[in-house]
Amino acid sequence: MNLPRRAEDAHAALAAAFNTKDVLTVMNMYDVTGIIVPEPGKPVSGKEKFEEAIKAILAIEGKMEIKTVYCLQSGNVAVGRSEWNITDGSEVKISAKGIELMKQQADGTWKIVIDHAFGAEKDLVA
Template identity: 80%
Template sequence: MNLPKRAEDAHSALAAAFNTGDVATVLSMYDASGIIVPEPGKPVSGEAQFEEAIKAILAIKGTMEIKTVYCLQTGNLAIGRSEWNITDGEEVKVSAKGIELMKQSEDGTWKIVIDHAFGAEGDLIA
């Protein structure tokens, strides 16, 4: 898995990683010192919790698609807003609007530090 060299490519790279179905490939997209919110109100951090969250999302069989609504970058930080879904044929299994904070590594690649998968939902509280 090649990590993105541009912040605006992080969403498509994340979808490609999820669509491999491989936990290690998906985990490579994240900075495990950050936070992932795999379901509203349940943020997790740390490598073990990240892996558990990724396995739960991968258990939803289907294809992930992520549309970048915007990506704003300053220096080695970027924030993105996404609209994503997991579909199986015509069936939409999960659909949401997320917010992601990315950080550029010293090697020039981008990793996701905060992934609030439902962070841009209009009815989200907290």
């Protein structure tokens, strides 16, 4: 899998990775020393916890789509706001609004350091 070479391409690359249903491909999109919030109020960090969270999401039948609302970059860091869903035919399995922090790697590619999948939901309380 090719990691995105532009921060604004990270959402599309992440959706494509999820749609492979390949844990290693998806894991490659993340800096596992960061944080993923696979469900509201339950942040996790570290390779094992990341893998558990990703496997749980991959277990949801359907196709993931991620729309980039915005991506703001300053140097080698960027923040993105997304609207994403997993649908199976016409059935929406899950839908949310997220916030992602990305960091450019030494080779010029981008990885997600913080993925708050529900971080932009209006009723979210920190």
